[in-house]
Amino acid sequence: MIDKTSPLPIYYQLVEWIKGLIERGELKPGDSLPSEREYAERFSISRMTVRQAITELVNGGYLYRQKGVGTFVAEKKIEQQLMGLTSFTEDMKSRGMEPSSKLVGFEIVPAPSYISHQLNIMEHAPVYEIKRIRLADGIPMALEKTYISANLVKGLTEETVQHSLYHHIENQLAIKIEEATQVLESSVATQQEAEYLNIQKGAPILLIQRNTKLADDTPLEVVKSSYRADRYKFMITLKR
Amino acid sequence: MIDKTSPLPIYYQLVEWIKGLIERGELKPGDSLPSEREYAERFSISRMTVRQAITELVNGGYLYRQKGVGTFVAEKKIEQQLMGLTSFTEDMKSRGMEPSSKLVGFEIVPAPSYISHQLNIMEHAPVYEIKRIRLADGIPMALEKTYISANLVKGLTEETVQHSLYHHIENQLAIKIEEATQVLESSVATQQEAEYLNIQKGAPILLIQRNTKLADDTPLEVVKSSYRADRYKFMITLKR
DNA sequence: TGCATCTACTGGTATAGACAACTGTACTTA
DNA sequence: TAAGTACAGTTGTCTATACCAGTAGATGCA
Numbered sequence: 001m002i003d004k005t006s007p008l009p010i011y012y013q014l015v016e017w018i019k020g021l022i023e024r025g026e027l028k029p030g031d032s033l034p035s036e037r038e039y040a041e042r043f044s045i046s047r048m049t050v051r052q053a054i055t056e057l058v059n060g061g062y063l064y065r066q067k068g069v070g071t072f073v074a075e076k077k078i079e080q081q082l083m084g085l086t087s088f089t090e091d092m093k094s095r096g097m098e099p100s101s102k103l104v105g106f107e108i109v110p111a112p113s114y115i116s117h118q119l120n121i122m123e124h125a126p127v128y129e130i131k132r133i134r135l136a137d138g139i140p141m142a143l144e145k146t147y148i149s150a151n152l153v154k155g156l157t158e159e160t161v162q163h164s165l166y167h168h169i170e171n172q173l174a175i176k177i178e179e180a181t182q183v184l185e186s187s188v189a190t191q192q193e194a195e196y197l198n199i200q201k202g203a204p205i206l207l208i209q210r211n212t213k214l215a216d217d218t219p220l221e222v223v224k225s226s227y228r229a230d231r232y233k234f235m236i237t238l239k240r
Numbered sequence: 241m242i243d244k245t246s247p248l249p250i251y252y253q254l255v256e257w258i259k260g261l262i263e264r265g266e267l268k269p270g271d272s273l274p275s276e277r278e279y280a281e282r283f284s285i286s287r288m289t290v291r292q293a294i295t296e297l298v299n300g301g302y303l304y305r306q307k308g309v310g311t312f313v314a315e316k317k318i319e320q321q322l323m324g325l326t327s328f329t330e331d332m333k334s335r336g337m338e339p340s341s342k343l344v345g346f347e348i349v350p351a352p353s354y355i356s357h358q359l360n361i362m363e364h365a366p367v368y369e370i371k372r373i374r375l376a377d378g379i380p381m382a383l384e385k386t387y388i389s390a391n392l393v394k395g396l397t398e399e400t401v402q403h404s405l406y407h408h409i410e411n412q413l414a415i416k417i418e419e420a421t422q423v424l425e426s427s428v429a430t431q432q433e434a435e436y437l438n439i440q441k442g443a444p445i446l447l448i449q450r451n452t453k454l455a456d457d458t459p460l461e462v463v464k465s466s467y468r469a470d471r472y473k474f475m476i477t478l479k480r
Numbered sequence: 481t482g483c484a485t486c487t488a489c490t491g492g493t494a495t496a497g498a499c500a501a502c503t504g505t506a507c508t509t510a
Numbered sequence: 511t512a513a514g515t516a517c518a519g520t521t522g523t524c525t526a527t528a529c530c531a532g533t534a535g536a537t538g539c540a
Contacts, residue, residue, distance in 0.1 A: 009493060035520060046495045051521090059299055067521050068502035081478045182476045186426035186446035186469035204444060206426035229426035236422045236476075238321045249523060275490060286525045291491085307491050308532035 002043045010045055014053035022062055022073055023176055023215075033063065033071045078177045079166055082210075088134045088142065091235075097136040104196070105131030106158050108150050115147045118211060119219045126150040130161055133196055134225075142227040143196045148220065169220070178215040184208050184234060193226045204229035242283045250285055254293035262302055262313055263416055263455070273303065273311040318417050319406060322450075328374045328382065331475075337376040344436070345371030346398050348390050355387045358451060359459045366390040370401055373436055374465075382467040383436045388460065409460070418455040424448050424474060433466045444469035 002013050021027045033039075036054065040047040054071060057063045061077045092099035110124035119127065130146040146165075148156070153169055160168050170176060187205045194201040206227040212220045227234075242253050261267045273279075276294065280287040294311060297303045301317045332339035350364035359367065370386040386405075388396070393409055400408045410416060427445045434441040446467040452460045467474075 011493075037520085046497095048496085049494060052493085065521060066503090068519080069504080070520060078478060180478045182478075184424055184446070184474040184476075185472075186444040186467075188444055204426040204428055206424070227426075232425075234424040236424075238318060238420045238422075251523075277490085286527095288526085289524060292523085294491095305491060306533090308489080309534080310490060 002045065004045075010043075011049050011052040011056070014039070014043070014045075014050065015056050018053065018057060019062060025174070027073045029073050029075045031073045033073070035070060076170075076176070078180060082180055082212075092136045092141075095136075098138075100135045100138070102133045102135065103131070103158060103162060104133055105129060106161060111147070111149075115222055118222050119147065119149050121149050121151070128153070128156055136231075139231070140197045140228070141231055142225050143193055144223060144225045147222045147224075152218070152220070173214070175214045175216060175218070177220065178213055178217075180210055180212045182208060182210045186229075187226075189226070197226070197228050199228060199230075206232060206234065208234065242285070244285075250283075251289050251292040251296070254279070254283070254290065255296050258293070258297060259302060265414065267313045269313050269315045271313045273313070275310065316410075316416070318420060322420055332376045332381075335376075338378075340375045340378070342373045342375065343371070343398060343402060344373055345369060345385075346401060351387070351389075355462055358462050359387065359389050361389050361391070368393070368396055376471075379471070380437045380468070381471055382465050383433055384463060384465045387462045387464075392458070392460070413454070415454045415456060415458070417452055417460065418457075419453045421451045421453075422448060423451075426469070427466075429466070437466070437468050439468060439470075446472060446474065448474065 001017060002010060004010065006013065018027070018033070027033070033054075034042070036047050036050045039045075039050040043050075054063060054065070058065060058071075061074055061080075063071055064074050065071045088101075089099045107129055108126050109129045111119065111121060111127040113123050115127060116123045116125060121127075126149075128146070128148045128150055130148075132144045132146075133140050134142040134144055148169075150156075153172060155172070156165075156168070166177070185207045187207045189197065189199055189201055189203045189205045191201050193199075193205060194203065206229050208225045208227065210221075210223040210225075212223075214220050241257055242250060244250065246253065258267070258273070267273070273294075274282070276287050276290045279285075279290040283290075294303060294305070298305060298311075301314055303311055304314050305311045328341075329339045347369055348366050349369045351359065351361060351367040353363050355367060356363045356365060361367075366389075368386070368388045368390055370388075372384045372386075373380050374382040374384055388409075390396075393412060395412070396405075396408070406417070425447050427447045429437065429439055429441055429443045429445045431441050433439075433445060434443065446469050448465045448467065450461075450463040450465075452463075454460050
């Protein structure tokens, strides 16, 4: 576990070890860690060294401390960030509206060629196509289409999709989400989008495409969201 | 400077003090700090306490360390982030294109009402209106209009604008840029935009508006950029 | 002159110990 | 029963010290 003769710093070995426990799911979000003193004793190292390791993990967002109580595993980071940036739910709530979601399509289809390319699978290989309408106060705001390779993620059901898709995926694959890229562009509504969103064909649309990758660089999903431009703006805040 | 009887932790006092030096410009980007040992001696505190303070500032992006050499003041953070997210220059270069910029308007005008509102000034108060066209490989990609209160920033010239606007502003105001908000939306080209960008009126446009605030919460500028939707997409990457 | 070496400095890692501040639980007391 | 108290355990802060590793400049030699 900890090798004092290694050229790698002790605190760094501890960082990597704990990170591993979290990534392999042996420590789950909300779990408490052994106390700093316990780690120090267990590995026969100084408590300050343990603190250095834990401080790194806290800064990295893996853990959080609670004075007088203990140290705990934090929620997963990317999911947080994805939320922070694109969560329809959060956005709408902050504007005082009531968000909801309606599943309007769930099937396995042969991948359209540009999707197969982005998911790095064979053309026409089977993919889940999950269509949702996002509403705020009951008004349609966006059409969201999610594509996931059916050979990669198995056993998706309408049930799963309605609840925690990410959780199901990470559990099944035992590989964590590593990176997400979002591309925003301006476009005009297609016939299909116009129907679902209750607008004119050709009306301005904000297209947001998110590509999510796993830790081993496998593309996991492509999510295409079409937002009504008259009702939705995308906001980012940068703080010093 | 450092008050050992204060209820505030010593390392925290040191963090705030150094942060103050940087924000007041007494320490400029690239400047070297006294060594950790020197700080420890000067304030009669332990070197580990000094390290704790400096580590915080390093994590916060204010400083960076160089082993065997010293500790230095980092470049300003927001400017970096603004660059990372919206820099036309960076974006175009990464796509292998040659970015350039053409100043097409520089005048002082009475603020349009929505601008005066966002800059928190009187309606019709004078503002600089700076119009630029952004080009890639000589092709117009975006029209960018910047509004800055003329009562806040004085003595702007066409010269200054062509070079380092931010630098000039921070020097003159002695207040740092604190926060920036970006709003992206989809729209269609107005007559003016169509002319400048050489597209049809009504063609899809990606509107990006950036509002920058100073540390004391004064709005500094409003930048409205209109990008050709057929040529420009906005990308964000989230890494774990 | 040019190269190697020495030296004095920097930050990086690690120890062992001390006390403070905070929290939850178990116990005592009115 | 309800409120207060004591205690044990946690993280937070701080000290004094030691040695390692990297860097730059001075020194000395061929």
